[in-house]
Amino acid sequence: VSGRLLVIGGDAAGMSAAAEARRADPAREIVVLERGDLVSYASCGIPYLLAGEVADEGDLVHYDPAYFRERRGIDVRTGAEAVAIDPESRRVELAGGGSVAYGALVVATGARPTPPPVPGVGLPGVVMLRDLPSARAVEGALPGARRAVIVGAGPIGVEMAEALLARGLSVLLAEAEDAVLPTVHRDVCGRVVAAMASAGVDVRPGAAVEAIAPGDDGGARLRVRIDGRDEPADLVVLGTGVAPNAEIAAGAGCALGPGGAVRVDRRGRTDVEGIWAAGDCATAHHRVLGRDVWIPLATTANAQGRAAGRDAAGRPARFPGTLGSWVSRFRDVEVGSTGVDEEEAATAGFRPRAIVREGRDRSAYMPGAREVSVRLVWDDAGGRLLGAAMSGDGAVGTRLHTLSVAISAGMTVADLAGCDLGYAPPVTPLRDPVQLAAAAAAGVGR
Amino acid sequence: VSGRLLVIGGDAAGMSAAAEARRADPAREIVVLERGDLVSYASCGIPYLLAGEVADEGDLVHYDPAYFRERRGIDVRTGAEAVAIDPESRRVELAGGGSVAYGALVVATGARPTPPPVPGVGLPGVVMLRDLPSARAVEGALPGARRAVIVGAGPIGVEMAEALLARGLSVLLAEAEDAVLPTVHRDVCGRVVAAMASAGVDVRPGAAVEAIAPGDDGGARLRVRIDGRDEPADLVVLGTGVAPNAEIAAGAGCALGPGGAVRVDRRGRTDVEGIWAAGDCATAHHRVLGRDVWIPLATTANAQGRAAGRDAAGRPARFPGTLGSWVSRFRDVEVGSTGVDEEEAATAGFRPRAIVREGRDRSAYMPGAREVSVRLVWDDAGGRLLGAAMSGDGAVGTRLHTLSVAISAGMTVADLAGCDLGYAPPVTPLRDPVQLAAAAAAGVGR
Numbered sequence: 001v002s003g004r005l006l007v008i009g010g011d012a013a014g015m016s017a018a019a020e021a022r023r024a025d026p027a028r029e030i031v032v033l034e035r036g037d038l039v040s041y042a043s044c045g046i047p048y049l050l051a052g053e054v055a056d057e058g059d060l061v062h063y064d065p066a067y068f069r070e071r072r073g074i075d076v077r078t079g080a081e082a083v084a085i086d087p088e089s090r091r092v093e094l095a096g097g098g099s100v101a102y103g104a105l106v107v108a109t110g111a112r113p114t115p116p117p118v119p120g121v122g123l124p125g126v127v128m129l130r131d132l133p134s135a136r137a138v139e140g141a142l143p144g145a146r147r148a149v150i151v152g153a154g155p156i157g158v159e160m161a162e163a164l165l166a167r168g169l170s171v172l173l174a175e176a177e178d179a180v181l182p183t184v185h186r187d188v189c190g191r192v193v194a195a196m197a198s199a200g201v202d203v204r205p206g207a208a209v210e211a212i213a214p215g216d217d218g219g220a221r222l223r224v225r226i227d228g229r230d231e232p233a234d235l236v237v238l239g240t241g242v243a244p245n246a247e248i249a250a251g252a253g254c255a256l257g258p259g260g261a262v263r264v265d266r267r268g269r270t271d272v273e274g275i276w277a278a279g280d281c282a283t284a285h286h287r288v289l290g291r292d293v294w295i296p297l298a299t300t301a302n303a304q305g306r307a308a309g310r311d312a313a314g315r316p317a318r319f320p321g322t323l324g325s326w327v328s329r330f331r332d333v334e335v336g337s338t339g340v341d342e343e344e345a346a347t348a349g350f351r352p353r354a355i356v357r358e359g360r361d362r363s364a365y366m367p368g369a370r371e372v373s374v375r376l377v378w379d380d381a382g383g384r385l386l387g388a389a390m391s392g393d394g395a396v397g398t399r400l401h402t403l404s405v406a407i408s409a410g411m412t413v414a415d416l417a418g419c420d421l422g423y424a425p426p427v428t429p430l431r432d433p434v435q436l437a438a439a440a441a442a443g444v445g446r
Numbered sequence: 447v448s449g450r451l452l453v454i455g456g457d458a459a460g461m462s463a464a465a466e467a468r469r470a471d472p473a474r475e476i477v478v479l480e481r482g483d484l485v486s487y488a489s490c491g492i493p494y495l496l497a498g499e500v501a502d503e504g505d506l507v508h509y510d511p512a513y514f515r516e517r518r519g520i521d522v523r524t525g526a527e528a529v530a531i532d533p534e535s536r537r538v539e540l541a542g543g544g545s546v547a548y549g550a551l552v553v554a555t556g557a558r559p560t561p562p563p564v565p566g567v568g569l570p571g572v573v574m575l576r577d578l579p580s581a582r583a584v585e586g587a588l589p590g591a592r593r594a595v596i597v598g599a600g601p602i603g604v605e606m607a608e609a610l611l612a613r614g615l616s617v618l619l620a621e622a623e624d625a626v627l628p629t630v631h632r633d634v635c636g637r638v639v640a641a642m643a644s645a646g647v648d649v650r651p652g653a654a655v656e657a658i659a660p661g662d663d664g665g666a667r668l669r670v671r672i673d674g675r676d677e678p679a680d681l682v683v684l685g686t687g688v689a690p691n692a693e694i695a696a697g698a699g700c701a702l703g704p705g706g707a708v709r710v711d712r713r714g715r716t717d718v719e720g721i722w723a724a725g726d727c728a729t730a731h732h733r734v735l736g737r738d739v740w741i742p743l744a745t746t747a748n749a750q751g752r753a754a755g756r757d758a759a760g761r762p763a764r765f766p767g768t769l770g771s772w773v774s775r776f777r778d779v780e781v782g783s784t785g786v787d788e789e790e791a792a793t794a795g796f797r798p799r800a801i802v803r804e805g806r807d808r809s810a811y812m813p814g815a816r817e818v819s820v821r822l823v824w825d826d827a828g829g830r831l832l833g834a835a836m837s838g839d840g841a842v843g844t845r846l847h848t849l850s851v852a853i854s855a856g857m858t859v860a861d862l863a864g865c866d867l868g869y870a871p872p873v874t875p876l877r878d879p880v881q882l883a884a885a886a887a888a889g890v891g892r
Contacts, residue, residue, distance in 0.1 A: 045811060045871045053872070059811040155870075287866070298876060299869045320864030327868035336868045365491060365505040397873035398844035401865075401880070402851050408865045409855030418766030419847075419854045420733070422773035422782045423745045424601075425491045426499070427843035430744060434847070 003103020005312055006092060007032040008082045008248065010039030012298050013279025014108030015063075016305030017312070018074045021106075024313035030074045031100060033092065035081035038132060039065055044298050046135045047156070051163035057132055082109075085252035087272050104274055104312040107254075107262060108305060109245035111280035111296050116151055116176075116240045120212030125221050126236040129156055138237065141221075142167055145234035149224045151209050152239035153180040155328035158192065160237050161201050162330050169235070170200065174207040174226055176240075181328070184337050184389045187356045188375045191391040195333040212236055242296055244281045257283040259294030266318045268308025276312045278304035287321035287408060288340050288386050289348045295324040325404050327397040334396035338404040339387030342377055351380040355441050359433025361394025363425035370394040374437035376403075376413060383412035383442060390434075399434050414442035449549020451758055452538060453478045454528045454694065456485030458744050459725025460554030461509075462751030463758070464520045467552075470759035476520045477546060479538065481527035484578060485511055490744050492581045493602070497609035503578055528555075531698035533718045550720055550758040553700075553708060554751060555691035557726035557742050562597055562622075562686045566658030571667050572682040575602055584683065587667075591615055591680035595670045597655050598685035599626040601774035604638065606683050607647050608776050615681070616646065620653040620672055622686075627774070630783050630835045633802045634821045637837040641779040658682055688742055690727045703729040705740030712764045714754025722758045724750035733767035733854060734786050734832050735794045741770040771850045773843040780842035784850040785833030788823055797826040801887050805879025807840025809871035816840040820883035822849075822859060829858035829888060836880075845880050860888035 005021050007014045010032050018032050032039065041061040048054045065076040081095040085107075091099040113128035115121040121128075127137045148164045150157045153175035161171045173196065179186055180193050180203060196203050210225040220232030244261040246254075254270040254277065257263035262277040264270055266285055270277050279301035283292040300322045310317035327336035345352035354377045360369045372392030378385050388403035390396045406416045417439035423430050431439070451467050453460045456478050464478050478485065487507040494500045511522040527541040531553075537545040559574035561567040567574075573583045594610045596603045599621035607617045619642065625632055626639050626649060642649050656671040666678030690707040692700075700716040700723065703709035708716055708723040712731055716723050725747035729738040746768045756763035773782035791798035800823045806815045818838030824831050834849035836842045852862045863885035869876050877885070 042809060042811065042871065042876070044869065044876075045809060048812060048871055053813055054811050297869075299866060302876060303864070303866070320861075321866070323866040325866045325868035327870040327873050329870055329872055334870075334873055336870070338866070338868060363488060363491060365488065365500050366494060367499055395841045395844045397868060397870060398841045398848070398878075401867045401874070401878060402844065402847040404867050405848050405851045405855070405857070405862065405865050408861070409851070409857055411851070411855055415766075415854070416851065418749070419851050420745060420749070420767070420769040420771045420784070421847045421850050422771035422784060422843060423490065423743075424773040424775055424780075424782070424843060425488065425494055427773050427775055427780055428847070430488070430490075430748060432844075432847060 004029045004031055004101060005104045005106070006100055006102035007106045007108060008092065009108035009110055009279070010034030010076060010078070011043070011108065011110050011279070012301035013305035014106065015040045016302045017106045017108060017278055017309030018068070019072060020306040020309035021313040022072050022074055024310045024315040028313055032068070032074060032076045033080040033082050033100065034076065034078045036131070037078050039068065039076055039078065041132065043131055046129065046132070047159035047163040050135060050138055050160070051166040057135070060132070082248060085248060085275065087252045087275060090274060105276065106308050106312050107249045107275060107277040107281060108279045109248060109281045111242035111244050113238065114241050114243045115238055116209055118209055118211050121238065123212055123214065123222060125234065126212055126238065128238045129160065138235065141235040145169055147220055147233050148172070148235040148237060149174060149231055149233040150237045150239060152241065153205065154239055155181065155326065156239035158196070158328055158330050160239060161196060165199060165201065172202040172204065172231055174204045174209050176208060178206040180205055181335060184335060185341060185375055188373050188389040188391045189335065191333050191373060192330050192335050195330050199331060242280065244294065244296070246281050249275065249277055249281065257292050257294070261294040263292065267311040268304060268317070268319060269311065276308040278308040285319060285321045287323055289344065293322065295322055297322070297324065297326060299325065323404055323407055325400065327400060332393040333391060334393070335391040336397060336400050337387065337389035338400050339407045340377065341387055345377055345379070345386045350386060352377050352386060353380045355437060357433065357437035357440055359436050360429055361392065361433070362427055363429045366426050372396055372399070372433050374433050376437050376441050378413045378441055383414055385411055385413050385416060399432070402434055412442070413438045417442045450475045450477055450547060451550045451552070452546055452548035453552045453554060454538065455554035455556055455725070456480030456522060456524070457489070457554065457556050457725070458747035459556070459751035460552065461486040462748045463552045463554060463724055463755030464514070465518060466752040466755035467759035468518050468520055470756045470761040474759055478514070478520060478522045479526040479528050479546065480522065480524045482577070483524050485514065485522055485524070487578065489577055492575065492578070493605035493609045496581060496584055496606070497612040503581070506578070528694060531694060531721065533698045533721060536720060551722065552754050552758050553695045553721060553723040553727060554725045555694060555727045557688035557690050559684065560687050560689045561684055562655055564655055564657050567684065569658055569660065569668060571680065572658055572684065574684045575606065584681065587681040588613055593666055593679050594618070594681040594683060595620060595677055595679040596683045596685060598687065599651065600685055600687070601627065601772065602685035604642070604774055604776050606685060607642060611645060611647065618648040618650065618677055620650045620655050622654060624652040626651055627781060630781060631787060631821055634819050634835040634837045635781065637779050637819060638776050638781050641776050645777060688726065690740065690742070692727050695721065695723055695727065703738050703740065705729070707740040709738065713757040714750060714763070714765060715757065722754040724754040730768045731765060733769055735790065739768065741768055743768070743770065743772060745771065769850055769853060771846065773846060778839040779837060780839070781837040782843060782846045783833065783835035784846050785853045786823065787833055791823060791825070791832045796832060798823050798832060799826045801883060803879065803883040803886055805882050806875055807838065807879070808873055809875045812872050818842055818845070818879050820879050822883050822887050824859045824887055829860055831857055831859050831862060845878070848880055858888070859884045863888045
C-alpha cells in the first residue's frame with residue numbers, strides 16, 4: 001500500500017484511524033476531510049455540557065486541527081465535505097468542486113440522528129441531538145424555556161432528562177417502546193425509572209408521539225401530541241436513534257450489512273479494494289454472536305478506527321470485536337450492559353438462561369453501602385457467560401468492565417464465581433455482587 | 447464419607463465450610479467448635495468500628511450461633527477449644543477435658559498476630575490487632591489517649607492510621623521495611639504515602655522499633671524506642687504480620703507447607719485421611735505461580751472453606767486458586783493488587799516486564815475526575831498478564847476486579863487492551879486507565 005492515506009470524517013473513528021496510521025507509518029502522507037469545523041471532540045459529553053457540569057464546549061475538544069497538523073503531521077482539512085468516491089481513479093470528490101486523490105481511503109462518516117416519522121420535527125425549538133451545533137441549538141432554546149419534551153428514552157434521552165432538570169426545566173420523557181432504556185432488561189432498569197420519577201421526570205413508556213406543532217399564543221412555544229393529547233413544550237429533544245452515513249461508500253460500490261452500515265472485515269476493509277471503513281458508519285464483528293452487527297458506539301468507533309488506520313497504513317491489524325458495552329447514568333444511578341440478552345443469544349444458537357441478583361457495593365455494615373442489581377445471561381449448555389446488565393448507585397460502570405472481560409475471555413459463570421477478587425469493607429464486599437450473581441448462576445455457593 | 451462433620455474454628459473458613467457442607471448434605475450432622483464467643487464476624491471491619499464509621503460491634507456479626515443452630519441445623523459450640531486431634535480414633539480433644547468424635551474434620555484454626563521481637567510487647571496499652579477482643583482493648587486505651595504508634599505499615603496499619611486519626615489521635619506509623627504497604631510497588635504506593643502524610647500521619651519507613659517501655663510519670667503511658675529515640679505513645683498497635691495456627695493439625699500428622707501452614711490439595715484435603723483444612727491456617731494453590739503459597743486473606747478463607755466443606759461432605763469440590771488479591775483504603779485513596787510482582791514472576795520462570803500508567807477515572811473534562819495509577823506485570827514471552835497494582839482516589843477496587851478476572855482467564859495484555867469496556871463521561875472514560883495501561887504494555891494504541 002502506498003500513496004496518500006485519506007480519511008473521510010474527523011470524529012472518533014476518523015481521527016483514531018489517522019493517528020494510528022501515523023504511528024504505523026511515520027512517513028506516510030495523511031489527510032483528513034471533515035465537513036464541520038471541529039475534529040476529535042467528545043460528543044458523548046454533550047449532555048454534561050448542557051447540564052452545566054462541563055463549563056465550556058472547548059473542554060470537549062480533545063485536540064484541535066492545528067495540533068494534528070503541527071504535532072502529528074496529519075493534514076486535517078475542516079469545512080471539506082466529501083460527496084463521492086471514484087474507486088477506479090482513487091479520488092474523492094468534494095462539495096463545491098475539486099477532488100483529492102488517495103492510495104488508501106478510510107471512510108469514517110459516522111451516523112446521523114433519525115427523526116420520528118411525525119409532522120413538525122423541523123420546527124424551531126425541535127432539536128435532534130448529535131453534535132456540538134445541535135447542542136448550541138438546545139442552548140439557544142433554553143432562555144425562558146420551562147418545559148421540555150424528550151422523545152426517546154435511550155441513553156441520550158435519559159442523560160438529557162438529567163441535564164434539562166439541572167437547567168430548571170420540567171421534563172416529559174416519551175418512549176415509543178414499553179420500557180425505558182429498551183435494550184436493558186426491565187429487571188435492571190427499574191432503578192433508573194424510579195430515580196427519574198422521584199426526580200420529577202414525567203416518564204411515559206409506550207407513548208406514541210403523533211405530531212409536533214407550534215404552541216398557542218402566550219403559552220409554550222410548541223405542542224407535542226402524545227397519545228392524542230397535546231403536551232406543551234418550549235423545547236423538544238429528539239433522541240430516537242441514528243442511521244449510518246453509508247451513502248458515499250455505497251456509491252463507490254461498497255456492500256452494506258446489518259443496519260444498512262458499510263460491511264467491513266476484521267481488518268476494517270470494505271468490499272472495494274483500497275477502501276476501509278470504521279465507526280458508526282460501519283458494521284462490527286460481535287464477539288459473542290460471531291457475526292457482524294451494527295451497534296454505533298464511541299468505544300467501538302475508536303477501536304475500529306485504530307484497526308482500520310493501521311491496516312490501511314500497511315501494518316497488520318484486527319478489530320477484536322464488540323460486545324455492545326455501554327454505560328449511562330441518571331444522577332447517582334448508573335446503568336449499562338455488555339454482551340447479549342436472551343433473545344439475541346437464542347438467535348445465535350445458545351440456550352440462554354438468566355438470573356438477577358441484588359447486592360451491596362461494599363460491606364453492608366459500612367455507612368453509605370448502596371445496592372446494585374446484576375443480571376447475567378449464560379448458556380445452559382456449558383455455562384458460558386454471554387451477557388450482563390447492571391444498575392444501581394454503587395460503582396456499576398467499572399463492575400461492568402469485569403463482566404465484559406469475563407465474557408471476552410469465554411469464561412463460564414462458575415469460572416467468574418471462582419475468581420479471586422479483592423475485598424475491603426468500605427470499597428468492595430467480601431463477595432462482590434458480580435460474583436454473587438455468578439455463583440447463583442453456577443449453582444454454587446448459594 | 448459419613449459420620450459427624452466437625453469443624454474447628456468458627457471464623458470465615460470454618461463457617462463457610464459448615465454452611466457449604468450443609469448445602470451439600472442436608473442430613474449430615476455438622477458441629478463447629480469455636481473457642482471464642484462469636485462466629486461469623488467481619489474482622490476486616492474492625493478498623494471502621496474503631497474509627498466510629500461502624501456504630502456497633504454487633505454490626506460486624508453476620509450471623510450469631512443461634513442462627514446457625516436454629517436455621518441451618520449447624521451445632522455451633524462456642525467456648526469450645528480444640529487442643530488435639532487423634533486421627534486414628536477420629537476424635538478431637540477439648541481444653542478442660544472431653545472429646546468430640548468426627549467422620550470428617552475441617553481444621554479452620556486461622557492465624558494469630560506475631561509481635562515484633564522487642565521487649566515490652568506485653569505491656570498494657572500495647573495491642574496486637576486481630577479480633578473483636580483486641581478491638582475492645584484498643585477502645586479501652588482510647589480515653590485520654592493523644593498519641594498512637596502503629597508498628598507495621600501493611601493494610602491493617604494503614605487502616606488503623608485512618609481510624610485513630612478519626613478518633614483524634616496523632617499517629618506515628620513505623621514500618622521495618624523501606625516502604626509503606628511493602629507488597630505493593632512504590633510506583634503505586636506513593637499516592638497512599640502522600641495521602642497519609644498530608645493527613646498528618648508521621649510515616650516512617652525503614653524504622654527499627656527496638657523496645658516498648660512504660661512512659662514517664664505525667665507523660666504518655668508508653669515510650670517506643672525507634673531508631674534509638676524514644677517516641678511517646680498512649681497506645682501502640684502492632685500490625686506486624688500473622689502466623690498460621692497449624693499446631694493442632696501438625697500434631698495430628700498433617701504436613702506443613704509454605705509459611706508453616708497446613709498443606710492442602712485443591713479439594714482442601716491434608717495429608718491425613720479424614721482431615722481437611724482451609725483458611726488462614728492452610729496453604730492455597732496460586733493461579734499464576736502454579737504452586738502452593740500461604741497468603742492469609744478473608745476472601746481466600748471463604749472460598750477455601752466452601753470447597754473443603756463441600757468436599758468433606760462428599761461432594762466434588764475444587765478451590766480455584768488464589769491471586770492474593772487485596773484492597774485497602776486510606777481516606778479517599780484506594781490501593782490494592784492482584785497476581786504477582788516481577789520478583790515472584792521470575793521465580794516461577796516467567797520473563798516479567800512491568801509498566802505504570804496514570805489515567806483518569808472518568809472523562810478528564812468531567813468535574814471530579816480523579817487520577818488512578820495502574821501498574822501491570824506481564825510475561826515478555828507471549829504477553830500473558832501476571833499481576834497488577836493500582837492506587838488512586840477513583841474506583842480502584844472494582845478496577846482491580848477487572849484485572850483479577852483478566853489474569854484468571856490467562857489473558858495477554860493485548861487481549862485486555864482489546865476488550866470492549868463501556869464508556870460514559872461521568873462514570874468511566876473512553877479508554878479506561880486499565881485499558882490504557884494494557885495497550886501501552888502490548889505496544890498497541892500508544
